[in-house]
Every structure is written in structure tokens, then in C-alpha cells.
Amino acid sequence: MQVTSLMSRGDEAPVTPGVESSGDLLKGSLRVAFVGLILLASDWILTWMDPRNGAVGALLSMGGAVMLSAPILKQSMGDLRRGVVSINELVSLAVLASFVTGDYKTAGFVAFFMLAGEIIETRTAAGARASIESLIKLTPTRARRVVVGGGEEEVNTRDLAVGDVIRVRPGDNIAGDGVIVAGGSSINQASITGESLPVDRGFGEEVFAGTINLTGVLDIRVSRAGEDTTLGRVRDLILAAEQSKLPVMRLMDEYMRYYTPLVLTLGAMVWLMSKDLERVISVLVVACPCAFILATPTAMVAALSASARLGVLIKNVSDIELAARINAFVFDKTGTLTTGTMVVCRMVPMGGIGATELVRIAASVEQHSHHPTARALVRLASEVMVPLGEPTEFHEAAGRGIRARFEGRRVVVGRARWLLEEGIAPGFDTGVDLDEVRGFSLIFVAVDGQCLGWFGLQDQVREGAAEAVKELKSMGVKRVAMVTGDRAPVADRVARSLGIEEVAADCLPKDKVSFVEAVRHTGLCVAVVGDGVNDAPALAAGDVGIAMGAVGSEVAIHTATIALMNNELARLPFLIGLSRATRRVIQQNFCIGLVFIVGGLGLAAVGWLNPIVAAFLHNAGSLLVVFNSARLVRHGEGQDRMQSAPSLADQGEEDEWAPSPVS
DSSP states (O other), rough: OOOOOSSOOOOOOOOOOOOOHHHHHHHHHHHHHHHHHHHHHHHHHHHHHGGGGGHHHHHHHHHHHHHHHHHHHHHHHHOOOOOOOOHHHHHHHHHHHHHHHHOHHHHHHHHHHHHHHHHHHHHHHHHHHHHHHHHHHHHHEEEEETTTOOEEEEEEEGGGTTTTTEEEEETOOOOEEEEEEEOOEEEHHHHHOOOOOEEOOOTTTTETTTTEOOOEEEEEEEOOOGSSSSHHHHHHHHHHHHHHOOOOHHHHHHHHHHHHHHHHHHHHHHHHHHHHHHHHHHHHHOOOOOHHHHHHHHHHHHHHHHHHTTTTTEEEEEHHHHHTTOOOOOOOOHIEEEEEEEEEEEEOOOOTOHHHHHHHHHHHHHHTTOSSHHHHHHHHHHHHHOOOOOEEEEETTTTTEEEEEEETTTEEEEOHHHHHHHHHTTOOOOOOOOOGGGEEEEEEETTTTTTEEEEEEEEETTTTTTHHHHHHHHOOOOOOOHHHSSSSHHHHHHHHHHHHEEEEEOOOOOHHHHHHHHHTTTOOEEEEOOSSSHHHHHHHHHSEEEEETTOHHHHHHOOOOOSSSSSSTTTHHHHHHHHHHHHHHHHHHHHHHHHHHHHHHHHHHTTOOOOOHHHHHHHHHHHHHHHHHHHHGTTTTTTTOOOOOHHHHHTTTTOOOOOOOOO
16 A cells, blocks of 8 residues: 555556655655745745845746646656546646746745645655554564584575574574574564563574564574565565555545546636636645545554554455454454463372472473473473472373383373373372363372372463453454364353353364354354464454464464464454544544535635635645544554463362463
8 A cells, every 4th residue: 555645656556665765755855845945935035125126036936836846747747648647637737827827926835835745744654654664674684694613604684594593692683583592582572473571582482583682692593584584474464455455445546537527627617607717726726635545545554553563464454444343253262262271270289298299290200291281290390490300211102191210219190091001009080170071181190109199281261361352342242252173161161261152162174164154144244263273264254364373373374364463362452443443534534635625625616715725725634634544553552462460260260279370
């Protein structure tokens, strides 16, 4: 998308200029406006000092008028060569008519007001795009590549290849997506995810191009470089969104070619009735529909800027308008409403062992396993700062449990069936009061043939999910449903905790699609929210597909129409609020344009508006539209991005011992 203006349209196809090109345009326009205004003022000053200087003053004002009107006349000639009739011709005719009558002051001031309005509009539009540009120009141009032997060489980032190891010092931007192979640090990921606080990253964890290394030195093995990085894909999609158009914008483009002939006809009628060329000039100037043309694109650029700042990637501007009409949400469960990560929610020591010792034994034995329950136990030990030992004779039975020796004792950790297979006497699970059917995983710990306790684990409800669902309902969303392939008891428990009344469980991908289509057939505008990987068919089936946690996910970015670059469900109410605010601003902009054009035409036709005042009013309307749209840039600035994590005790479970959830 490109803000249409008198100075920013060339002979080529529309492109999206960057901040530097906008800055060059502004400097050139300012110079022309300044010199031209001095020449016009010199005419007035010389004539005021001595009426005999009229000829010199007229020459100066003619020079100023030529300088100020040249860009407009040049653009008009370019339009005519391409066979395009646009608003530029209206202004050009008004300026030329003033030249014909010898009224160089009028010609100069009309051109000056047009140019001044153009400067302010361009500057404001550039400001609205500044936050987008700051997001998409973050990848450094140089990187330090680690060479064989441990040395470094500085290379251009476009020369980086997959598999290269780069060294990133504190304060540097990361040059490519990759995995940390040495070091640890805090990373500012706001450019990608919109998170307000840094995140800690260490060995084996993924980092992204354009994010900022804050504290430590990192060695990163590059997995994606150049345009293939997450930031590169985000940049391309943002720029593509800027160049897309709403239906109303396409409609205006289609009918604008009829507008100029209509205004010329109106000008001819005014001339026939009044024989006053000044009225005709005023009609041509005030009829320029810049306010109408700017009404939608300025609002969309500002909305894209606000959404990009908070990590909401909108692939097409029409999705902003569509999001304002959403009145039904269909959520996936795992990875969307829940984190998809197992956490310990219950622990019961037995046989006189202490809680800390039970955690130490279980986590030490499980630390070399990649199973989700093993990772949850290790995270728990890290959270409560329990030191781990090293097991020996480690053996893992996939999906059942682990057998090992630890500090000279035989330890078995796993499901109840695994302990029975390993010779543990039956009856150790008689006191368990959690039901695995309801979504709990039970892990038992036995040492030297005696069960010493058990852990209850479950998928954690995502932080802020309940608040987001409640806020969506308060915004007028009529229907909120959850579809999942998980078991009905698990789905019901999660739905109740979030205030969701409608649940569809045990769903295959095709069942999710059928559910979404059924909701759409009721006449509702449906947004489908999923993790973007296994929910791709359902995301495509909704009116709007929203992918959660799309950072680094190729499938998520390309499947969904809108991608949340982080996992904060609070972005959903923000998106709905932004889209509705954008729709209101566009409506206000059209009203502003209508008032200034219709009112101005009426005043000009009856002779109450001279060309200079007409030019001033025309630009006043355009600037009101631009400033009104610019308010959207700050939408969501006060949103609380980071909420304190709730304790598991607040999730409806009466725990004997409930550690804080680890995300």
C-alpha cells in the first residue's frame, strides 16, 4: 500500500519507499517551498515599499510560482503520457489558469499550499511507518564468523551460510536465525515477538535475526540467513500488506477516473453561469479529493505500525477490516489455550522421604531423557535449586519409564505399569487421587524395590487465557468454542477453567474443519486460533486464521491470515480493538473529506471562496485526515504485555505441594 500524493507517484509501478527515500523527498520539497515562498514574499515587500517596483515584483512572483508549480505540472504530464486522468490535472489547470490571467501570486500561493500540505502529509506518513521500518531493518550488515582454530573474521551478512558459527557480543544485533552452541545471554526479542521483557537463552536454544543480545557472548550456529530468516519473512509480509488494498480502496481507484471529468464539467458550468475565472479556479482547487484518497491508506499504515509493534503480523490490510466483524472464536487447545508443556502440579512423598530428596532422585535419573515428563521434572529441580547427581546404567523404555542406578541404589521412575514390570510390589498407587483420564500424567519413583512417592503432571493452561476469553466476550463476541483432538474429560476441565461453554473433543483435523464450517453457516464471522502446524486446515477454513506463537514457524506464517509472533492471548482483544478503531477512523476520515469537498464546492461556486483560501481549506481537510489516522499508531501502548504468572494453586487443584509453574 502506498499513500497517494502529488509528489510520491512515479512512472513505475507502486513501490514502498523506505524512510531514507521519504527523507530525501522531504528535503527537496522543503527547499522548493522555502525558496518559492521567499520569491512570493519579495513581490509583496517590494510593492509595499514602492509601487514602482511592481514589474520587478511580478517577475519575482512569477519565478516563485513557476518553481512551486513545476513538480505538480511535471506529475500531471506524466499522468497524461500514461493515459491517466487524476487529481493532479485539477490543480495543474487551476495553476495554469492563474498564469493565463497574469495572477502569479494566486498561482504561486495555490501551488505553495499544495506543496506545504504534501510535505506535512509525507512527513506524517513517514512517522506512521517509522515503527514498521525499525522492525524490518534490524538485521546488521556485518557479522563475526568463527573460523577453524577459534579465530574470527568479519563478513557481510549476505555471505553467511547455513552451518556457519557466528559470535555475537553484548549489545549486538543477531545476524541470522540459529541455535546457541556456546554461551548464554538475555535476548531482547521485541522486534519479533513484541515481548516487553528480555528472555534468557542458553545452549541448544533458538534465537532469531534482528533480536538484540544484551548480556553475554554467544556462539550461534546459523540455521537460516538473509531473506530466509524469521525477520526476513516478517519483513516481506509487512511490505506485502502495505501494498495490498481494501475493497473500498479498489472501488475508489476504479471510479476516480470519472471524478476529474465530472469536476471539469462542474467548472465549465460555473464559468458559463458566472464568467468568473477565479470561481472556476477555486472550484478546481477545492475539488481535489486528497482527503478521500488519504482516508483509508493512512489509517491502514498506522494500524499496521501499531500491530507490528506488538508482534501481530497482518498479512493483508483487508484482514484488519475483517477482524472488526469477528463475532465468533474457535480455539485449538494444546499449544493455544494451553502451553503444550507438561508441568508438575502435584507431588506426594511416601515412606518418610522428604519432598526435596524425592525431586533430587527423580530429576537426576530423568535428566538425560527428552520425554516431556522428564523435562518437567528437571525444570522443577532447577526452579527449587536442587542439585542433581549423575546416574549410571541408564536405560529408557520409550513411553513407559527409566531404570538406572543412582548413588549405588536401583531407581525406577515411570508409569505404574512400568514399575510393576520392574518387580515393584502392587498397591503403591492405592492412595493416588488424580485421574489420568482427566488429563493428568502420573509418574512414580521407586528406590531398591520400594515406592517413595509420585508426581502428578498436566499441560498448563496458558497465562492470561481466561482473561482474554472474558475480554473477548465483553467486546461482543457471541460464540467462543474449543475444538481439540484430546479426550473429552481433559477438554472439559480446560474449558471450564477458561469460561468456555462449547467444547468439541476427540476431533480429527477434518472434524475441526467441519465444526468451523458449521459455525460459519450460522452467519457468524469466525476467527480460528491455533498453533499453525497441526491446525492448518482449520485455520484455512475460518474467515480469519490466527496462528499462535508463529515465530520461527514456516507453516504458521504461511497458513494463517494473521500471525501472533508470541504466545500472548491478550493480543486477540488488542487485534479486535485495533480493527474496530481503524474502521471508525476511516469512517471519520470520509466524513471529514465529504464536509470539506462538498462545502468547499458550494462556497467556491457562489464566489465566497478565492483560490488561495480554497487551497488552504483543501490542505486543512487532508491534514485533518492524516492526523486523525496517526492516532492509531499509539493504539495499545498502555497494554500490559507481561502479566505475573499465576500459581497452580489458583488453577482449581488442592495440592499437597504445588511448585510455581515453569513455562
